[in-house]
Amino acid sequence: MPQSRFACFAIALPLHRVFDYRIASDESVVVGARYRLPFGNGVKTGILLDASDISELDPDRIKPVQERLDDAAVINEHMLSLARWMSDYYLQSLGEVVFQCLPGYLRGLRPHNPVRVKRWRLAKPDPDLIAGLKRRSPRQFEICDALSRHESGLTAIQLKQINPAWHTVVKALESRQLVQWEWMDQPVLEVPADDLPRLSPEQHDCLVELEPRMDRFAVHLLDGITGSGKTEIYLRLIQGRLALDLQVIYLVPEIGLTNQLIERVEQRFGECFAISHSGLTEFQRYRAWDRFRRGEVRIMLGTRSSLFSQCDRLGLIIIDEEHDQSYRQDDGVRYHARDVAIKRAQMLDIPIVLGSATPSLETIANCSRDTYFRYRLDRRPTRFAPPPIQLIDVRNSRFEFGCAGQTFTHIEQHLAQAGQVLIYLNRRGFAPIVMCHECGWQSLCQNCDARLTLHQSVKTLLCHHCGFAQAVPEVCPECGNTEIRHYGIGTEQLEQGLIQRYPDTTVLRIDRDVIASRAALKSRLKQLQTGQPCILIGTQMIAKGHDYPAITLSVILDADQALFSASYRASERLAQTLFQVSGRSGRGDREGEAIVQTRFADHPLMQALSQRDYRDIADDLLQERRLLGFPPYARVVIFRADAIELKAALARLEDIRAVLETARRFDALSCVGPMPALMTRRVGRYRAQLALISQDYQALRSVLQQSMPALEQLASSARVSWSIDVDPPDL
Ligand SMILES: [Zn+2]
Ligand SMILES: [Zn+2]
Structure with a gap:
């Protein structure tokens, strides 16, 4: 029997362990490659983490692997280290984390066959020859003419835009040896040196400070008011990185990946970028991942999970709207993309740039660290500053579909002056x-x-x-x-009411019920782009990332709920929403206004929102958090359980608590629960939670590390399942 080697594998299972298999000595061992493994009565995909010649286990009881699926690693050493860190920090199963780092397309047994793209070029770039085609064969001329203007060649998609029947034309040109094709590797980087938008003095100063710090790890916070031109700074930084032959990951919130942004990146960097978001198919996302991995494209522009894009020469990570909640993944592997990105940048010793008009309190608090730099941008390059938030006291008002009389007066004023009006109501449907x-x-x-x-x-x-x-x-x-x-009023009712009241005005609604696809969103936003007066109604989908210069009035309906929320983050989120929504207004050459309907105009937070800027308010909220002992001045870990009966969920958390209590330093933590979750019954299951809170992070880590081996014995089942949530978005 040939000598074998032993290897451990990550398998996507919610178990905090790795799995051992045997590999025949004539089979090569590739760390980071996928293998087909026998598992129970079936097969599973595993990623090889480590191999050795000896095993602590009885060699006869270790099963051999079935087959290696990849010639080379699909996950590189750096990503495996990042996955190990995530698994350890977030207390998630290493197997699940490792597979999270791969595109969905590769998580099973599908082959990893990079698709190569052909590119056609002129074989003999002879102007006379091409001119000669003009009369004899206009269709051949058309294609040759286009190719003569693109030295690096054109792809099938681009040729199809010139002539839908391009294929036969190109075949004819190929047989005449006028055109030839080759596999496309890197598109030639064509960064236009001229025609760049002029920088404002503030943008210029910010870049002068940033540029020399781009050669090492540091976290750079662009703390700039809405419309202050953060995107232009990102684009300049990207350009600098590309010039050094480095690659860049540029993350935006799910709804922030608008066509406006894509067009802007394309205009600046041509074809040198790939896009990845949840609206694409698994195969499209895999293609984007693979092109970036091979260096065929240099920029990965995408949402949360694009953070796990691999490449050899990563030189910068950008996280726009860093405060956005969509960076936090709350199902499956729980992690915060911003925090993981910071760790990744630190491991690679590269810079990371965070941007927001309303930075999260965590990031603001972190700015006191040595590795953080904060840059302020307080002016818009356009004429007008973001409008102050005006409170409309509606205590004694009569309402029509959620709007008070004073609100209609404002809307009518702005429509009469040919402005666009944005109305924010974060509740879809007709009535709640x-x-x-x-x-x-x-x-x-x-x-x-x-x-x-x-x-x-x-x-x-x-x-x-x-x-x-x-x-x-x-x-x-x-x-x-x-x-x-x-x-109560939802967006559907508001839309109906406004259509009736303003029959001659276009009313657009943007929420999940009407926007089934990105195409639908695109067509609605196109109407806004025309600059014609209209009313735009929307949920949080419209709160950020959009830049429509004709909007002159932002209206926020029904913000009052947040004043009395049980969540300790409610005030922070209300402030972020109000500043973001009001910041959509007045970005063009006309001054904007922003109004908030409230029954609690005297409430201290409402008063603050109307009189002070976000930074002041954030500093106060941080003081409050410090006094109350909430994050970021404390760390929280929540154990969640759900079961068919509440009793079973609570009992499982009692077991967990009993394990935790035996750990040294448990007394240094405060332990709240078990208790029913805020929304106890959800999707037919009862939910409960147990929270550990501590200002002493080391004590918290120590208790968890001591407890994990015993906790892992408490397996989840269909009857009662449980999970751990580190740094949860809420208590
Ligand atoms: Zn009744
Ligand atoms: Zn339900």
Whole structure:
């Protein structure tokens, strides 16, 4: 029997361990490659982490691998180290984290066959010869003419735009040896030296400070008001990196990846970038990942998981709107892309740039560290500053579909002056409450502790948490009364009301119900781009990332809920939303206005929002967090359990607590729970939680490390499952 070697593998299972297999001595060992492994009665894909000649286990009991799937590693050493760090820091299974770092397309057994792209060029760039084609063969001339203007050649997609029947034409040109093709490797980088937008003095100064710090690890926060031109700074920094033959990862929030941004990047860097977001197919995302990995493109522009793009020469990571909640992944592997990106930059000793008009309190607090630099941008390159937030006191107002009389006056003023109006209402549907007027019955979800929202357009009551749907009842199911009423306003009702009130004005609604695809969003935003007066209604999808110079009024309806929220982050989020939404206004050559309807105009936070800037408010909120002992001045780890019965979920957390209590230094932590989660029942399961909070991070880590081996014995099952959430977005 030939001598074998032993290797351990990462497999995507929620188990905190690696798996040992045997590899025949004539089979090569490739760290970071995928192998097909026998597992139970089936097979699984595993990534080889490590190999050795001896095993602590009984060699006869170790199964041999079935097959190696990749010739070379699909995940490089650096990404494996990052995955190990993530697994350790976030207490997530190493196998799941390693597979998280791969594009979805490669997580199974699919082959990794890089698709190569052909590119056609002129074989003999002879102007006379081409001119000679003009009369004899206009179609051949057309293609040759285009090729003569693109020295690096054109791809099939580009040729198709010139002539849909390009293929036969090119075949003819090939047989005449006028045109030839080759595999495309790197597109030639064509960075236009001229025609760059002029920098404002502030942008210029910021770049002068930034540039010399680009050769090593540091976190750079661009703390710039809305519309201050942060994107132009990112683009200049990218240009500097590309000139050194380095690659760049540029992350934006899910909804921030607008066509406006893509067009801008394309205009600046031609074809040298790939895009990756959740609207693409798995194969498209894999292609983008592979092109970046091979260095065929130099910039990866994408959302959260694009952070895991690999390459040999990463020189910069940019995270735009760093405060955005979409950087946090809350299902599967739990992590925060900003925090992982900072770790990655540190491991590679490269710079990372964070940008926001409303930085998170975590990042602001971190600015006191040596490795952080903060740059302020307080002016817009355009004429007008962001408008101050005006409070509209609506305590004694009469409302029509959620808007008070004073609000209509503002809207009408701006429409009359040919401005565009943006109305922010973060509640989709027609009405959030459906109730019997007689007995007080309410339409509740049968799976969740939540109300059903009325969606009039489809005549349905919908749960926004689990998707449960039911027809709108004609009589009350409790008392038989026919007077069923709805209360509260959603975007659907607001849209209907505004269309009726302003029949001659275009009213656009942007929320998840009407925007099923990026194409739908694009077509709506196109209408905004025309600059014609219109009203735009939307949920958080419209709050950031958009730059439409004709918007002169931002209206925020119904912000009051946040003042009384149980979440310790509610004030921070309200401030971020209000400054972001108001910042959409007045970005062009006309001054903007921003108004907030409130019944609590005297509330200290509302007063602060209307009188002070975000930085001042953030400093106050940080003081408050320090006094209360909340993050970022404390670290939180939450154990979550869910089960078919609440009792079982609580019992599992009692077991967990019992394990934690035996650890040394447990007394240094405060342990809250087990207790039912805020929304106890969701999607048919009861949820409970146990929180560990501590200002002493070392003590917290120590307790967790001591407890993990025992905790791993508490396996999850369908009856009761549990998970760990490190740095959760909320308590
Ligand atoms: Zn009733
Ligand atoms: Zn539900």
